[in-house]
Amino acid sequence: MGRTGILQGKKDDLVKDLKETSLSFEKLGKKYEVSRQAIYDFCKRQGIERPKRPRGHQTGECRLCQKLIQISKKPRSEFISIHTIPKETGESWAKCYNHLRTLRDKGLVSQRFGRLRSKKIEKAYAIYFTKRLPIRTIGRKVGIKNFQSLIRQHRRSGWNVPPSLYVYDGREKRRVLSEVQRRKHA
Numbered sequence: 001m002g003r004t005g006i007l008q009g010k011k012d013d014l015v016k017d018l019k020e021t022s023l024s025f026e027k028l029g030k031k032y033e034v035s036r037q038a039i040y041d042f043c044k045r046q047g048i049e050r051p052k053r054p055r056g057h058q059t060g061e062c063r064l065c066q067k068l069i070q071i072s073k074k075p076r077s078e079f080i081s082i083h084t085i086p087k088e089t090g091e092s093w094a095k096c097y098n099h100l101r102t103l104r105d106k107g108l109v110s111q112r113f114g115r116l117r118s119k120k121i122e123k124a125y126a127i128y129f130t131k132r133l134p135i136r137t138i139g140r141k142v143g144i145k146n147f148q149s150l151i152r153q154h155r156r157s158g159w160n161v162p163p164s165l166y167v168y169d170g171r172e173k174r175r176v177l178s179e180v181q182r183r184k185h186a
């Protein structure tokens with residue numbers, strides 16, 4: 001182990017390191033060629049308060065994580081796109097994504113939250129949930145050709161897409177069915 005005495009000429013440097021860095025006593029000991037204990041004792045004697053070490057990421061204390069959890073608890077949060085999430089948190093998507101990954105790993109948000117990339121699809125769903133319109137009309141409104149098949153895909157991957165508010169009458173039903181048939185044979 002190193003010496004217990006800190007060299008006279010080095011004391012000012014050490015005081016500075018103790019006050020301004022979060023280097024451990026161990027590391028400072030190596031730097032000043034004394035024991036860890038000697039650094040600790042010196043620090044105590046001088047009454048130096050060490051700066052707090054940057055803490056590991058604590059989702060419980062992270063404002064952004066808490067905000068993301070809050071958004072994810074909204075009904076149908078999987079239909080909120082990655083363009084809207086940053087707007088609601090006030091942080092960039094890159095930053096949100098980092099925190100979101102941790103939250104997903106910990107199971108604190110749904111795996112499906114933060115997966116929707118398209119603003120258009122988000123818009124289409126917003127209409128789908130609230131307006132009594134044929135799916136094709138919604139698709140046309142927002143500029144998506146295959147909204148119906150997107151809905152099917154999303155359902156297959158476990159998204160909870162409720163039935164359309166639009167009640168297809170006999171004619172419309174037949175039209176949709178014949179279109180489905182046509183596609184099958186295409």
Ligand SMILES: [Zn+2]
Pocket residue numbers: 057058059062063064065066099
């Ligand atoms: Zn966080």
